[in-house]
Amino acid sequence: MPAYKTGKKTAQYSLDFKLKAVEWSYETHRTVRSVAEALDIHPFMLSKWRKAYRDGEFGMVKSLKNKVKPDKAKDELSALKRRITELEEENDILKKWQRFQAEQRRKPTDS
Structure with missing residues (x-):
């Protein structure tokens, strides 16, 4: 006291x-x-x-x-890792979409 x-x-x-x-x-x-x-x-x-x-x-x-700085650095690092994971997932989705579009162009259409 x-x-x-x-x-x-x-x-x-x-x-x-x-x-x-x-x-x-x-x-x-x-x-x-x-x-x-x-x-x-x-x-x-x-x-x-x-x-x-x-x-x-x-x-x-x-x-x-x-002692204060590692907590902030750890929080920032984990946030950056989450963001990297999100961006990699978005990149994978875009690659799949691109492959799908290329396959659709190659297929002959029945018209």
């Missing part, structure tokens, strides 16, 4: 707490709002922490900072 400094009503969260909150919010099945509600903080505060995390203001180790 937050530690209150004397004379202030503002909560001070530890760096470890902020890092864990940001890492949870970057998981694919979670949203900023759901993480903020679970941790009992305002979503805007979590968004500010995410921006500071991206900008490197937390002074974290590079290995922690790079």
Whole structure:
């Protein structure tokens, strides 16, 4: 929980707490709002922490900072693989249609 400094009503969260909150919010099945509600903080505060995390203001180790990128890269890679599969299927259909048209032209018509 937050530690209150004397004379202030503002909560001070530890760096470890902020890092864990940001890492949870970057998981694919979670949203900023759901993480903020679970941790009992305002979503805007979590968004500010995410921006500071991206900008490197937390002074974290590079290995922690790079944890976010593989998820995005993995999602993008899987989307590209799906698109390649779709395009290959379309290409196969067009090739079959082209062969069908060529066969139709070669057959003599009974008229």
